[in-house]
Amino acid sequence: MDSHPSHGDRSAACDELFKALSDGTRRALLEYLVRQGEQSVHALTAISAVSQPMVSRHLAKLKRARLVTARRAGRETYYSARVKGLAPVVQWMAIYGALWSQRFTALEELADPA
Amino acid sequence: MDSHPSHGDRSAACDELFKALSDGTRRALLEYLVRQGEQSVHALTAISAVSQPMVSRHLAKLKRARLVTARRAGRETYYSARVKGLAPVVQWMAIYGALWSQRFTALEELADPA
DNA sequence: TCAATTCATAACTTTATGGTTATGGATTTG
DNA sequence: CAAATCCATAACCATAAAGTTATGAATTGA
Structure with a gap:
């Protein structure tokens, strides 16, 4: 099943990434971090609609997916x-035909800068 | 909360897309369709590890996400x-800084070919 | 017509997930 | 030291989601 050993378990990585991104609250947290830079849990709780423990858990999930x-x-x-954490997702999207993969090629180097 | 009205409900679309893509079986189905072209449920069941009803349900989910x-x-x-169904995801990824958004710009035209 | 094929849906079980409140450890601050 | 702050984890609940088998509708073919 491992069609490309050097990639490690990309499928599992995609699973965790897509799951991490499938929640609006987590995407909002990520967007905020991208735009505002490093933030404390306290600050992130302030801009979220959910409780502090939930923010912590969302962050933990993002961390396990290597997105934060x-x-x-x-x-x-x-x-x-x-x-860089998005790289496996971008690589996976390369299956979407030549048009897309051409444009993704440059991005793939981010993940595999050999 | 609607920071950019013209985007419609992109967040909901991303939710469904990311959720649809967060399952390995569904991604495998999608990959197969991309590579092999149009396929019957029967054929897709043959290459899947799950039962035919499950394949039907996965396909229904992909369809609701507008990926098939x-x-x-x-x-x-x-x-x-x-x-084209991936377009909202690609657009969402544009939040990931200038480097990425530059390269995604061309892709965004796919979704918004005005 | 009758049997077989194809697919979708229903019913059900188990596990994962998002949410809450409560708690407790670690660190500042008064 | 005591009180307050910041964070993570535990315990719990409700719902969603992935999987199964059973069933039934529609179509094809003998």
Whole structure:
């Protein structure tokens, strides 16, 4: 089943990525991090419609999908968007025909900069 | 909450798209359709690891996300991949900074060929 | 006509997911 | 030190989702 060993388990990565992105609250968190840069959980809770524990759990899911990174500073945890994390998704989209894959080629280098 | 009215309900579209893509079986079906072209449910069941009813339900979900189209011919239903269906996802990804959005610009025209 | 094929839907089970409130650890601050 | 702040986790609930088998409608073919 592993048609390209060097890619590792890309399918599993896509599963986690797509699942992580399939929730509007998580996408909103990610968008905010992309636009505003590193933010504390407190700040992210303030702009979210859900409770702080839920924000923490959403962030944990984004982190497991490698779409954000966390940095602890004292009692605060600062999260940042990890742009490269989308790469497996972009690579997967390359199945969508030549037109698309041509344009995606440059992006694939981000993930596989060999 | 509607920061850009002309986009319609893009967020809901992304929700359905990402959810549709978050399942490996569905992605496999889609990949097969992209590579092999129009296929009957029977043929798609043959290449899937799950039962025929499950294949039908996965296809229904892909159809609701507008990632496939269905054509009934006698007792068979032929499904086809709908390439443009990914457009909202691609557009959403444009939030990922200038580097990415530059390259996505051309793709966005696919969805909004005004 | 009768049997077989193709597909979708119903009914059901199990597990995953999004949400809540409550709690407790770690760190600042008064 | 005590109180307040920040965060993560636990416990719980409700719903969604993936899977199964059973069934039935529609079409094809003998």
